[in-house]
Amino acid sequence: MPTFQTPLSPELERQARRRAGQQTGWLVHATVFALVNAALWLAGHRGGWLGLPTGGWLIGLLIHGAVVWLRPQGQHLHQHLLTRERRRLAGQEARRLP
Template sequence: MTTEPTNDPLERLARRRAGAKLGWYIHALVFVLVNTGLAVLSLANGRHWVLGPLLGWGLGLLVHGLFVFVLPAGSGWRERLVQQERERLLKQRAQP
């Protein structure tokens, strides 16, 4: 397996998407571990405060998953937004 930088746009996009998915998997694993620990602590103390962190972090994990799996880098929607920003920046640069 090579880790050399490449000029092939398809290879760069594939690596970027694979890295994003790996990041989400790590996020999900930490989510499960931390929230399991919080649930154990909460229940061991006879309290029920674990729902707040679970919902908050769950929302973050959901949004992260949307950007990784539903709207991945290189998707048409994202590329259109990037192109619009690129054009806007070029116009700003051309103005005196």
């Protein structure tokens, strides 16, 4: 995968890294949600108590995803997301310059 070569201002670089980190964090959150809840359901859910924490966590995961707006695209996800954010922010910066 080619790396992004155009330098950004320090502020835009910080924003790009923060956004890529948030998007990677959502993917980790979703993976942990799936693994933990699959294990709980496989272990048995007698009494119907499992729906409440699973439902609450699912709502949190959906809200997290809505805030981050993650589109996973294969290997090296963090690098891909960082490159995408750098390009987006560079375009914003170019539009602001006279």
